[in-house]
């Protein structure tokens with residue numbers, strides 16, 4: 127499921143991969159990356175292609191060159207997608223590889239100096255057609271010529287015509303940012319299988335209908351994973367070869383905690399799956415009883431457990447989980463799956479809904495963090511850079527984009543300031559590397575507050591706190607300098623690990639290197655935490671580490687007393703907090719921080735025992 131500008135290969139055209147599959151009909155277990163715990167038993171629903179029909183469009187003479195440029199960009203993106211698909215062939219059975227490799231080569235040839243592209247460019251110039259219209263017309267005219275040829279090999283002709291249409295569809299999708307797959311018609315209780323889901327795709331899933339999700343691509347802390355956890359859908363990502371093996375309608379058992387999916391399970395596996403499903407429900411009921419109990423250590427230290435919110439649909443879950451406020455409201459949802467931008471009023475309505483639902487608990491609103499693998503259609507035209515650049519994660523992401531387009535930041539600040547009268551809010555700045563960025567954001571913040579006051583709009587005398595995400599090595603190492611400009615810190619361990627280790631958080635191929643427990647990441651976290659604590663400035667962890675109960679002793683030992691996580695993780699984390707003693711945690715953290723080998727740190731974390739457990 128892709129929209130434009132991704133360089134990853136999107137789902138293959140259905141006709142491209144009619145797969146022999148590993149011994150069809152037999153039970154087949156595949157492992158992936160565990161992303162959201164829970165058991166799903168149900169039929170596979172592999173997502174289907176959406177026909178790409180771009181509306182016909184004409185252009186002016188003045189637009190010809192730009193249109194040819196758009197076509198060239200789409201060609202280059204399509205080539206990259208196909209090259210990546212080719213590298214993926216190795217996971218397929220040999221027969222499938224033999225069949226597909228020449229086909230992919232043919233597609234790549236059609237993206238060279240081909241009749242299709244020459245014809246499309248000519249149509250742009252001579253007929254003043256938009257690139258997607260020109261490509262569609264030219265492909266249809268070539269396909270008609272092929273089909274009209276005098277040749278007895280009718281299936282061969284149809285295949286060749288199909289290939290031309292297929293490459294035209296790919297170009298059209300890349301020209302129009304049309305999603306590659308449709309989620310419509312997913313039957314209730316199904317396990318959704320896709321080659322890849324974007325965070326925006328995941329946001330559209332209905333957790334009451336979908337039993338589980340499994341995809342070929344993706345990593346544990348990518349935004350798609352975060353979204354799936356937020357929705358509480360049992361999920362595994364990075365299941366290499368899955369869509370080659372799974373067929374729509376196959377029964378499957380998915381275990382989101384172990385990261386396994388068993389296709390066409392036999393009776394024994396089914397029995398085990400049913401037992402695991404019942405055990406999971408029982409444990410959930412047990413954890414629900416913790417809701418009203420405080421998150422307090424055995425020696426009386428209170429720990430604040432807050433929720434991360436990705437979409438408003440999670441609000442009831444947050445209430446059920448017993449969160450003490452929202453430690454990270456990712457506002458990207460406001461910009462997803464829409465054509466236009468949400469204005470100040472629309473944002474105000476959304477923030478009001480959240481604040482009211484939280485009934486007086488603190489809400490930390492992070493301003494838009496566009497960029498990296500978050501692809502938002504609302505931003506892809508007009509606002510976001512037309513080019514995401516060679517390395518989007520290092521480009522105009524987060525606060526960088528907002529400072530370049532201050533009108534976006536102003537609208538967001540204004541909406542937050544207006545809602546601040548209704549309850550305690552804080553504002554969080556994403557992707558900061560330099561104290562000057564915080565200063566610049568604060569200048570805009572204060573200017574917006576003055577403007578609102580001038581207009582007679584009530585704004586609190588003391589403006590809501592303005593905090594900084596510590597999620598780049600630069601910010602962590604300059605935390606003492608940044609702390610002087612900030613009111614609080616929230617440590618974003620997802621990006622911190624990604625940027626420190628130079629490992630894309632959503633990339634399956636390098637997921638084995640993505641490790642938040644790497645000593646380099648932990649040292650940065652420690653440095654930033656200490657910088658905040660020295661100034662008695664609030665500091666929290668809001669990356670995915672915060673929701674892992676096994677990591678609570680280490681985080682408390684490092685001095686963290688506020689954790690913000692996906693709501694469904696709160697009960698387990700609370701259970702962990704309530705079994706810990708702060709002095710034990712501090713000793714443990716010192717021991718961990720002495721280690722230089724990540725594997726040893728994992729071992730220590732895995733084997734940590736509370737005082738009570740040691741007896």
Ligand code: PEP
Pocket residue numbers: 352454456495597617618619620621622668669670
């Ligand atoms: C992080 O990077 O750890 C974080 C919390 O922000 P996001 O996951 O939204 O990038």
Ligand code: MG
Pocket residue numbers: 556597618620621
């Ligand atoms: Mg981040």
